[in-house]
Amino acid sequence: MAQSQAWVKRYLKAFCKGFFVAVPVAVTFLDRVACVARVEGASMQPSLNPGGSQSSDVVLLNHWKVRNFEVHRGDIVSLV
Template sequence: MAQQAGFGRKYFKAFVSGFFVAVPVTVTILDRLAYVARVEGASMQPSLNPDGGSSSDVVLLNRWSVRNYRVQRGDIVSIVSPKNPQQKIIKRVIALEGDFIRTLGYKNRYVRVPDGHLWIEGDHHGHSFDSNSFGPVSLGLLHGRASHIIWPPSRWQRIEPSIPTDRKPLLNGSQKSSEDEDL
């Protein structure tokens, strides 16, 4: 009987020590590398949740790839909502800092994206709360880049950056000339 109690204590100690190693490692991975998130709503249809309310896509959000705020036009990103800091939203990057964009209902018809900001939009324009509602988004709110759809299994795929032709910037920041200063 005493042998069994010693045996149980040994496994309990192993479990506790493993737990105290696993938790910090898991927290570090989720904080620095990547985590999964369920995409809800219709704002990213047809790219994400193409079936509507019947199922939700689950995506892998790569935190490591955005650590230096390196994103490109067409990336699907997760950001902290500028209107509700308790919420994260997933949208497509349409324009980068310095780009000129024609908006879809924002207070100004044309906007130059300020330094340190992005212009994000949902793919389903009529059903999206995005930069057309709240303007350019600070890079500091960037949380991760969606790199893969991991659920449902029938939709397993890598997410490639793409922008609809009608939403491309009018002039991107790398094409600036001296004439742009007049705009």
């Protein structure tokens, strides 16, 4: 009984340490480097979402290129 309680205590301690390290790293990555977004609707057809309104595409938005002003003609830009 005491061993199982010690195991749970160690597990929760390790989980909390990992959580408090992983969350700031993930938030920083999603804010500064890249994030994932869904493309829905007919605004980008036929390049993205070619199947119509029933389907959606998933794209990776590269924040790094925009911050360094490396946007060129033909690039897809997303506005929030």
